[in-house]
Amino acid sequence: MEESFRKDLTHLSWDEVYARQITRAHLMGEWMDSLGLKAGDHVLEVGAGPGYMSLVLADRVGAGGGVCAVDRSSDALAHLEHLQKERGISHIRRLVADAAKLEPADLHVDSALITMVLHHAEDPAGILHNMARLLLPGALAVVAEFHPDGPCDHPGPPRAHRLKPEQVQDWSKAAGFLVLSYRRQTPDHYMVLIQVTESI
Numbered sequence: 010m011e012e013s014f015r016k017d018l019t020h021l022s023w024d025e026v027y028a029r030q031i032t033r034a035h036l037m038g039e040w041m042d043s044l045g046l047k048a049g050d051h052v053l054e055v056g057a058g059p060g061y062m063s064l065v066l067a068d069r070v071g072a073g074g075g076v077c078a079v080d081r082s083s084d085a086l087a088h089l090e091h092l093q094k095e096r097g098i099s100h101i102r103r104l105v106a107d108a109a110k111l112e113p114a115d116l117h118v119d120s121a122l123i124t125m126v127l128h129h130a131e132d133p134a135g136i137l138h139n140m141a142r143l144l145l146p147g148a149l150a151v152v153a154e155f156h157p158d159g160p161c162d163h164p165g166p167p168r169a170h171r172l173k174p175e176q177v178q179d180w181s182k183a184a185g186f187l188v189l190s191y192r193r194q195t196p197d198h199y200m201v202l203i204q205v206t207e208s209i
Contacts, residue, residue, distance in 0.1 A: 056126025060089030
């Protein structure tokens with residue numbers, strides 16, 4: 010397992026990645042509730058991949074809201090585009106970009122989800138720094154990751170590639186976020202609710 014893990018997910022098809030995203034569906038309600046997501050909101054999803062969460066978010070915010078799905082892989086977002094066309098969903102905007110370098114031009118969102126993506130990133134702290142720059146003061150974000158002390162018996166990274174919650178919280182604080190809460194959602198998963206401070 011250790012040898013086969015690649016941060017860029019080239020060892021998996023996008024259908025396989027999508028199937029993995031579905032296995033985390035039970036975590037998503039708490040993520041969205043923590044952000045207070047409602048109809049008409051606009052939310053940024055960092056590391057959207059093939060788009061299962063993007064579709065869930067689109068349903069939550071409705072046609073009057075919007076989802077900005079960001080991923081480095083154009084192939085992953087092409088998978089999402091296909092699903093959007095199949096389902097007639099037009100309020101997901103796909104953006105091929107490195108979240109650590111994303112610019113604020115034409116990006117109007119109320120909150121962000123940074124879930125199960127930092128362990129794939131080359132510069133996870135840089136992503137959090139950039140999110141603090143892009144989001145408005147007071148905006149909320151959820152960071153969710155795999156716990157290194159978990160049983161590792163579900164699809165996800167091997168233990169050596171998992172991020173300690175203390176590290177994620179330290180990166181968040183250094184970026185200019187206030188850590189509002191931390192929660193172990195399951196033995197394998199945790200989430201951190203953070204808020205952009207007024208000084209950003």
